[in-house]
Amino acid sequence: MGDKTISAGYAKLLELFTHEYFHAWWVKRVKPSVFIPYDLTHETYTNLLWVFEGFTSYYDALLTARSGATDTESYLKSLSETLNRHYLASAKNRQSLAESSFDAWIKYYKVRTNRSRSVTSYYDKGALVAMALDAFIRKESAGKHSLDDVLRYAWQQFKEVGKDYAGIDEEMMPELIFEATGIDVSEKIDRWVYGCEEPDYKRVLKTMGIDLTEEKLPIERDVLQATLSGTNVLKVSQLDEAGAAELAGLCVGDELLAIDSIRVTKSNLEKLLNRYRQAKTFSLHVFRNGLLKEFFLKPRKADVRKIKLSVNSGGRAFCRWLNR
Ligand SMILES: [Zn+2]
The missing domain is CATH 2.30.42.10 (PDZ domain)
Incomplete structure (x- = not known):
């Protein structure tokens, strides 16, 4: 299936299947501690949707590509769509990822016409921060570790469901990542998750073997x-x-x-x-x-961008990222 071209719609559907399947591990089993036990009679607030929905959104397209069900082109398209959607969402400079997660009950699912402007998406920015953390871990550990190790480690720690099962606390994330990889990401999380700073996506993607260029806007x-x-x-x-x-x-x-x-x-x-x-x-x-x-x-020049992604020459980092 690897090189067979499939339609964009079918690729999206496969990524959605991966997303929901991934939740069997990441949300159904490993979950925020405030969800234990899950009380459906009232709203349960958590800052951790950037981890649970964001990481899942990062891995949905990535794992679909790693499995060979989608090709490189589909994967880059999916990633560039996430980046372009995120660039268009002006709230990214006002609402942090952690706040977006916490306010999901009152904002994200109360759809208004200006949602893209008033809410930072913990799906999109969560996925992009996951990618940036992945790139940082790979770079700092000279390719020895990746975000995959963090998820494997979390699975080992949290897979047993019993009466002592506690789930993940918000403060645990940097610690968990450090235990799994030996890399300290606490400063990155402070800036990208609790602050409104953006990772330098051009640099992040370069680490993954991808060139980011800007295209002319419609x-x-x-x-x-x-x-x-x-x-x-x-x-x-x-x-x-x-x-x-x-x-x-x-x-x-x-x-x-x-x-x-x-x-x-x-x-x-x-x-x-x-x-x-x-x-x-x-x-x-x-x-x-x-x-x-x-x-x-009054016409004015746009400050938004449209980005295009391509695998850079050599492509070894990209192959490692996609386990190829
Ligand atoms: Zn989800």
Whole structure:
């Protein structure tokens, strides 16, 4: 199966299966101590979803690729999607991973149109921090250890279910990683999990044998800082926080009708935006809940990026990472 090309949708489905299967070990058995015993009659708060959902999200795509069920290309696509989603989520600078985990009850699953802007995903950033910790452990131990050792060690420590079974406490994570690998990651966890700092993903990926480059953005992301979807009717499906479209007053769900009074379609969108990108302001007409509205937009250059990943020459680190 290794080199057979499979559709992106099927690759995603396989990763989802891996994710849920992985939970049999990592959440069903090894779990946060506050989940023991699990009381379903009230909300149970934990800061550890970055470990339990984040690590699981890291390993879902990685293990699917290691098994040979998905190929290198599918894996890099999945990883770059996680990075791009994370780059778009402006809340990453405001809400730490630990807070995002703790607030899951009141925020993550209360879906609002601006979720991507108000919540840091403990799935996405959790997976990226897992990768960064993995890279750090591999580098510091000169390839002797990896995050895999941490999970194996945790399994050994926590697999027995009995009356003394206690689960993982929040403060235990750096200690557990140190016992499994001899590498001290406490400072990294403080910065990446309890603070809002981001790992240097370019460096992290280099350790794993992957080059990170930036691609040109689609024009509406570049000029409006919004995502439009649909073919006949262009609808605003996402807005960057404090991006040009949001500052102009647009909302998710608005149907874009005209740019500077010229009817806009998917086929002339690029031409129109290119024409007006240097303008001081231009008008936008939209339908919102069936009402025609006019807004004035000041175009500005996007500060978000679109990243592309490729295996760097040699690729030995990448092969080691994927157990190939
Ligand atoms: Zn999960």
